[in-house]
Amino acid sequence: MSRYYSIEIDGGPTYTSFANGVTNPAALQVELDIPVAPFASPGAAGAFVKVWGVPLSDIGQAKNLRFKNVIVRGGFQKGLPLANASQAGLLVHGYIWQSFGNWIGVDQSLDLVIIAGAAPADTSNPSVPPNLTLYWPAGQPMSDAIRSALATAYPSFTTTININPNLKLLAEEAAFFHSLEEFARYVKATSKAIIRTTTYPGVDIVLKGTVLNVYDNTPAAASSSSTAGSASAATPDKTVAFQDLIGQPTWIEAPYIQFKTMMRADLSVGDQVALPKTFANNSAGSQSSLINQQVAFQGKFQISAVRHVGNFRQATADAWVTVFEAFPLQLEALPT
16 A cells, blocks of 8 residues: 555654555554635635544543644555655644544544644633734735734744735735734735736635745736745646546536545645646557547646545545645736
């Protein structure tokens, strides 16, 4: 088996199916459901991980795992012919909000509810909001105001910003936010109110590991990007190979589509991807009777949501997958 997972809990146990370069055939059974979506979206919910067969010592200490940092990685390692180890990686980096130890009959398990991001600074009073304050002078690009607000509230995070440079206000604005979700909803609504076109999606904020990615569909060359202290904001196009697909892409609602692949961590929310063009390639001398060899959806799309779903010991192909939602890529012309 080449399925791969790694669950690392700071100051707690570590569970993995791949250690010292070798797959462990006796790895514990793991179930996971990890959604990844912009903070302004209702889909930005907590992740769930369940580990079966844990020792009694882990169950007895489950309560002490609350607010511990946790890193979950997944995908595939070398083994099966179509497995691509380069696609494996980080699924969620966050902290444990709730932890439950279970012992029913001969089954012992540990349930973890994980929130992406940094744990509250004061774990004895987690309701204390972060120092998330916005100061946006008139005529200043939105990117500068966002960068300053996020750097103050989350100094341990890196911020990448790739948004329209024309996002400016005619008057000064200042505000305080109780959560990153509230701040992200404000940023998205305000950006859409400034650039009022039907194809402009607004500014979104998504977390990948310890990087806060702030983006819209503006080309990187024309964007207002982050500078010193931040990673590159440019996102290269990526391709989804036909053999990676589980089933066919399908509509969920106009203009959004959904497609499913083998579990992979190399595609993130905000990435631009190209779906494969054909089911098969025919040689010049082939006598194929296939009439329609086109995938239902082709061309470039921007990923709007990701969901990693896995049942480690379930043998079916769709039991260790990543589900993507995306929309056709329509680059917005910048106002002059």
